[in-house]
Amino acid sequence: MAIEISNRLGLANVKSDFIHTAGRKLEDIHERLLELEAKGEVKVIHIKEENKPIEAETLLGWKKKIPTNKLWHHKSCGQCGNIPGYPVSLLWFMNQMGIEYVDERNQTSCTAWNYHGSGTSNPVGLAAVAVRNWHRAYELGLFPLFHCATTFGDYKEMRNLLVENKELRDEVRRIMHKIGRDLVIPEYIVHYSEWVHVMRFEIAKLKKYDLSSVIATVHPACHTYKMIPEDCIYDKDIYAGKRTAVSTGVMLALGAQVADYSTWYDCCGFGFRHILTEREASRSFVMDRKIRPMVREAHSDVCITQDTGCTTTLDKNQWIGKAMGYTEQVPVMADVMFAALVCGADVFKIVQLQWHTTDWRPLCEKIGIDWKKSEQEYNAYLEELKAGGKTVNLYEYPKS
Amino acid sequence: MEYDENGVSIVPADLKKEIFEEARKDFRYEEYVRGCLNCGVCTGGCPPHRFFDFSPRIVLQKMKSKDPELIWTMMDEYVWACFQCFTCAMICPFLNSPGGVIAILREIAVRRGFESAKKVLKPYSRVLLKLTAYGNQLSPDMIQPDFFPDWGPHIGYASTDLSVKRKAIPMPTLQVTNLAWDVAPETMKELYDIFDEAGVFKIIESVDPSLYEIIQDIVDDVRSS
Ligand code: SF4
Ligand code: SF4
Ligand code: SF4
Numbered sequence: 001m002a003i004e005i006s007n008r009l010g011l012a013n014v015k016s017d018f019i020h021t022a023g024r025k026l027e028d029i030h031e032r033l034l035e036l037e038a039k040g041e042v043k044v045i046h047i048k049e050e051n052k053p054i055e056a057e058t059l060l061g062w063k064k065k066i067p068t069n070k071l072w073h074h075k076s077c078g079q080c081g082n083i084p085g086y087p088v089s090l091l092w093f094m095n096q097m098g099i100e101y102v103d104e105r106n107q108t109s110c111t112a113w114n115y116h117g118s119g120t121s122n123p124v125g126l127a128a129v130a131v132r133n134w135h136r137a138y139e140l141g142l143f144p145l146f147h148c149a150t151t152f153g154d155y156k157e158m159r160n161l162l163v164e165n166k167e168l169r170d171e172v173r174r175i176m177h178k179i180g181r182d183l184v185i186p187e188y189i190v191h192y193s194e195w196v197h198v199m200r201f202e203i204a205k206l207k208k209y210d211l212s213s214v215i216a217t218v219h220p221a222c223h224t225y226k227m228i229p230e231d232c233i234y235d236k237d238i239y240a241g242k243r244t245a246v247s248t249g250v251m252l253a254l255g256a257q258v259a260d261y262s263t264w265y266d267c268c269g270f271g272f273r274h275i276l277t278e279r280e281a282s283r284s285f286v287m288d289r290k291i292r293p294m295v296r297e298a299h300s301d302v303c304i305t306q307d308t309g310c311t312t313t314l315d316k317n318q319w320i321g322k323a324m325g326y327t328e329q330v331p332v333m334a335d336v337m338f339a340a341l342v343c344g345a346d347v348f349k350i351v352q353l354q355w356h357t358t359d360w361r362p363l364c365e366k367i368g369i370d371w372k373k374s375e376q377e378y379n380a381y382l383e384e385l386k387a388g389g390k391t392v393n394l395y396e397y398p399k400s
Numbered sequence: 401m402e403y404d405e406n407g408v409s410i411v412p413a414d415l416k417k418e419i420f421e422e423a424r425k426d427f428r429y430e431e432y433v434r435g436c437l438n439c440g441v442c443t444g445g446c447p448p449h450r451f452f453d454f455s456p457r458i459v460l461q462k463m464k465s466k467d468p469e470l471i472w473t474m475m476d477e478y479v480w481a482c483f484q485c486f487t488c489a490m491i492c493p494f495l496n497s498p499g500g501v502i503a504i505l506r507e508i509a510v511r512r513g514f515e516s517a518k519k520v521l522k523p524y525s526r527v528l529l530k531l532t533a534y535g536n537q538l539s540p541d542m543i544q545p546d547f548f549p550d551w552g553p554h555i556g557y558a559s560t561d562l563s564v565k566r567k568a569i570p571m572p573t574l575q576v577t578n579l580a581w582d583v584a585p586e587t588m589k590e591l592y593d594i595f596d597e598a599g600v601f602k603i604i605e606s607v608d609p610s611l612y613e614i615i616q617d618i619v620d621d622v623r624s625s
Contacts, residue, residue, distance in 0.1 A: 075573070075580070075581055076580075077536040077537040077538050077539075077580035077581070078537060078538050078580070079580075080536075080573070080574050080580035080581045081536065081537075081538040081539050081540050081542070081543070081579075081580035082538060082540070082543060082558075082580075084566075084569045084571075084574055087571060087574070088569060088570060088571055088574075091570075091571060103571060103573055104573065104584075105573060105581065105582050105583060105584040105587065106584050106586070106587050107581070107583070107587065108535040108583065108587055108588075108590070108591045109531065109535055109536050109537050109580070111531060111537070113531075113537045113538075114527065114528065114531045114537055115503075116484035116503070117484075117524065117527070118506075118510065118521050118524055118527075118528060119503065119506030119507050119509065119510045119517070120510050120521070120528060120600065120603050120604055120607060121507075121598070121600050121603070122507055122598060122599065122600070122603070123427075123428070124597075124598040124599070125594060125595065125598035125599070125600045128594045128597070128598055129591070129594055132590055132591075132594060153486070161427075161428070165427055167427070168427070174597075175593070175594055175597045175598065178593055178597060179590045179593050179594070181590075222485040222486055222487060223485075223486070225490075226485060226486040226487055226489065226490040227486045227489070229490050265445070265487070266445075266447060266487075267447050267483055267485035267487060269447065269483070270483065270485075271447075271448070271482075271483035271484070271485075272483070272484050273480070273520075273524060274448075274483065276523075276524060276527060277523040277524050279550060281448065281451045281452070283550065284451065285447055285450070285451070289447070289450075316548070316551040316552075316555075317550075317551070319550075319551065319552030319553075319554075320550040320551070320552065349568070349570065350570070352569065354557065355557065355558060357551055357552050357554045357555060378568070381568060382561070382564050382565065382568055385564050385567050385568055386561075386564050391567055391568060391569075391570060391572075391575065392570060393570045393571065393572055394570040394571060395570075395571060395572065396572065397572060
């Protein structure tokens with residue numbers, strides 16, 4: 001098959017039968033993990049039949065099993081604290097599809113945002129936190145699903161370091177025994193965007209609106225595809241397998257146009273510490289390297305993200321651009337939030353766009369979503385809650 | 401520390417050597433520092449290179465030089481410019497990880513309580529407190545207009561009637577304002593034990609002793625609850 005380009009806007013929809021070649025010898029850590037398990041060195045959280053896995057391909061053509069059921073939600077503090085519609089949209093889809101999961105209080109953050117921002121941890125601390133959370137999923141008989149791309153990048157790195165270093169394993173095992181846990185490692189480290197990717201055709205069945213005139217630009221997260229790059233999903237039918245397929249895949253399945261822009265590979269400017277305490281760098285980067293190219297080159301209606309930090313950085317830093325005379329603006333939301341929106345999830349109660357700073361209303365109007373009605377209902381709901389009403393939850397804690 | 405007539409600290413050569421040895425002894429070092437072509441591909445893709453006098457190519461070249469004097473020159477604000485995006489690691493033809501080297505050097509800077517690290521991390525202490533004492537990096541009540549005036553007028557939305565808006569989020573774990581999710585005290589205690597055993601509390605003590613005391617008070621309260 002020759003290269004086939006069917007999208008006038010860019011490369012997203014390019015297919016190729018090009019076979020990935022490594023060009024370099026990298027060891028498949030998955031194989032080594034199973035060897036360690038066979039020697040009794042570690043316990044492995046396996047993906048079982050009941051997890052209903054779907055297979056995907058990674059950068060070097062390796063297979064990766066993505067569990068789609070019986071999941072343990074490993075939340076992201078940046079999402080839960082600041083973009084609540086992110087995890088809510090994911091749970092909303094899982095409810096629509098009858099997927100079993102647990103979301104509970106017994107989870108710590110991965111602490112990797114802090115590490116990459118301040119250096120105030122070390123590999124033993126990071127790996128012990130990771131294993132602690134993996135073990136919690138293990139004891140519940142569930143497979144962990146990581147919401148944050150930084151968690152994903154960090155946990156991929158910790159898994160690799162643990163597999164490669166006996167000293168680290170011994171130290172982490174010692175700490176785990178102290179807190180009544182054990183050294184366990186998941187068979188695959190799975191990001192929620194990978195779940196969305198393999199479920200994209202199921203998601204698309206729920207679609208309520210025509211998206212053929214919606215132009216999206218995708219910002220792939222650095223810690224998804226640049227950290228441990230060999231462990232990230234690529235697909236020969238998306239960007240001809242030359243860029244990570246996650247997020248773009250679901251947008252194409254939903255029938256949106258995914259447009260190209262010259263700085264797609266750039267990071268968002270988050271910088272871990274910079275976004276909090278050196279924001280001039282973050283916001284300049286956001287406007288000059290991401291938002292302006294997305295709007296000027298691609299006429300983007302929406303910027304689609306797959307991570308906590310990127311969603312925050314790209315959304316929050318557009319307003320200040322006006323001080324530089326930059327008028328370009330584009331609403332920012334994660335793939336799963338956009339998908340929920342166009343599958344009929346409530347704009348305010350589920351997708352929770354009210355927390356976002358860059359105006360998303362024109363996008364809703366373009367799609368045909370009545371956000372005003374949704375706002376009125378939400379405000380009435382807040383009044384009910386103020387008067388002592390009860391929240392209509394998507395999920396209740398398991399009774400233990 | 402001693403200073404010369406220009407106010408620049410005089411650092412004994414032995415200390416510089418120790419720093420280099422400490423970096424080289426890190427078990428990730430061999431993985432991060434391989435050969436270097438001096439090609440500059442990493443720097444071409446490095447975001448902060450556009451704003452700061454910072455280059456991952458220089459980081460790798462200095463490490464490859466094995467010259468403690470040269471490596472020492474990066475131990476101040478230099479290492480703090482990196483965004484930790486790992487673009488360099490992905491595109492380096494030699495599979496180096498300049499971003500990974502930076503992480504090692506930063507760890508040394510905070511472990512040893514260097515003044516430059518203290519200065520850089522001072523405005524960050526609120527976050528450090530939240531993460532270390534409660535197990536979450538960020539909480540809804542931290543998004544206040546006075547901390548983020550550059551995020552525009554809408555940021556005030558997040559701080560008015562916050563508790564009812566959080567209560568309206570249909571996930572019970574998220575219906576709190578002082579944490580991103582409601583972390584169970586037993587879970588926090590496990591995290592504290594990890595921080596104790598991995599030396600994380602000690603690192604915070606060396607970089608910000610007064611913050612460490614505040615954290616310890618909270619930790620003691622939770623532990624005795
Ligand atoms: S990466 Fe950051 S936001 Fe995400 S869970 Fe870890 S600490 Fe929280
Ligand atoms: S990890 Fe640091 S050095 Fe590497 S490209 Fe990113 S900012 Fe530059
Ligand atoms: S670290 Fe890699 S990309 Fe950077 S100059 Fe050296 S060989 Fe080139």
